[in-house]
Amino acid sequence: MQDRIRVLGSELLSDDRYILRKTRFEYRRRDGRWQTLTRETYDRGNGAAILLIEPRQRTVVLVRQFRFPAYANGHSGELVEVPAGMIDEGSPEETIRREAEEEVGLRVGTPRKVFEAFMSPGAVTEKLFFFTAEYDASDRIAEGGGLEAEGEDIEVLEVPLDEAMAMITRGEIVDAKTIMLLQYARLRELGAAE
Known part of the structure; x- marks a missing residue:
């Protein structure tokens, strides 16, 4: 070009x-x-997002938090999302490990990068790095909730994957990165993604 x-x-x-x-x-x-x-x-820099999956129970960890831009566009502002954050320093992997600990209180050993995507390339330079990782009860190190100094007031949700997919259909999950990772998990479960 x-x-x-x-x-x-x-x-x-x-x-x-x-x-x-x-x-x-x-x-x-x-x-x-x-x-x-x-x-x-x-x-606004690049970011990383992760879908945490408990394979035996078929549950995923999501967060609910207030997003002013969504509120300014007529939404309640309370969005259900996967844990995510900006890559301020370090690698996408380091970023997503830190965000998982801060937001949901889970230690992530080895996140698996599944794809990268520009989320709104018509106006925003941000590229997101998408990850998945398995978790179980032994990975819990804190309650989560985010960092108050960063304005975070995060509610941690653990829901069955089928319920998360239904939340998309009902319009309860409207965050693109979350929809993409949940769809990826569903396709992988059906044997269509690697």
């Missing part, structure tokens, strides 16, 4: 918690013509 993009200029619009830029660039279309475009990009 290097020969199809020419950046003409970039303007910093916000650098509060994350970075918002407005960039003007030329893009060479498939027919060879150049088109001048302007796009805003929101750079």
Whole structure:
């Protein structure tokens, strides 16, 4: 793509918690013509998410927490999600181990990376690294609940996988990363994913 993009200029619009830029660039279309475009990009860094699965009981660990952007878009703001967090330092694996301990109180030995995805590539630079890991009662090291200093007030949920899938159908789980990991688990269970 290097020969199809020419950046003409970039303007910093916000650098509060994350970075918002407005960039003007030329893009060479498939027919060879150049088109001048302007796009805003929101750079909040990359993140990692994990689905914790107890295979014998067929349960998963989810969290419920308030998300202001969802609230601002007409939702109650209380979202059911998989544990996740921003990669501030270290690897995606280190990040997801830390987040699992902080959010749900479970120590994760060896998370298994299953895929990567851009969640909203039209405006957000963030790429998420998706993991799964098995857990059992011996992995519990704390209650979880998140870090108050980060504004977290997390409720830990342990639900059967079938119930989590039904929560998607009923509109109780509307978080994309969570839906993706639950669908992955269901496909794997059916032998369609590796």
